[in-house]
Amino acid sequence: KNEVEQSPQNLTAQEGEFITINCSYSVGISALHWLQQHPGGGIVSLFMLSSGKKKHGRLIATINIQEKHSSLHITASHPRDSAVYICAVPVFGNEKLTFGTGTRLTIIP
């Protein structure tokens, strides 16, 4: 069983819809990363959070350490949000991240 599980694996939505991507993990952590990868490869770090909630523009990330669960929300989704969203947690010491399998999001105009 992967230590980091994401759902859904694929998500297609209409422009303007509210999007939720979920991440569950089985190990004890003190922080979780949300990353975005567009076609073509480059990865952008969206959030790193250890408790509560963070907001950046239309993106909101929440984490519940006790329940080992995090969500990434996108409000007023736009076609440019189409990308793969990956959550990652540090395990086995501080330098190594374990990645989820990613959620492929497609926003249709």
Add this chain to the structure above:
Amino acid sequence: DTEVTQTPKHLVMGMTNKKSLKCEQHMGHRAMYWYKQKAKKPPELMFVYSYEKLSINESVPSRFSPECPNSSLLNLHLHALQPEDSALYLCASSQDGTATNEKLFFGSGTQLSVL
């Protein structure tokens, strides 16, 4: 400057070739990483350099040889690769290597094809 710059963006090489991938950052970060990513899979960690010393080698075959000449530069030397080594190679950096509480900055990657 919050960029991690990787060159080249694309590379095609034969199994007998020797080539190098380069990565550069000027954010003063002291930890630098190489990841390998196959299509539709998450990145896999290959190497970590912390303060210019190799701190993690994830049992990577010796045909991949990392080098950190200084705190801003990271190279990955490639020799006698196999077709299954074709992948996107991503470089990343962070402040000092504690992924627990540091943001990672990624380059745009080198798409490598081995013929």
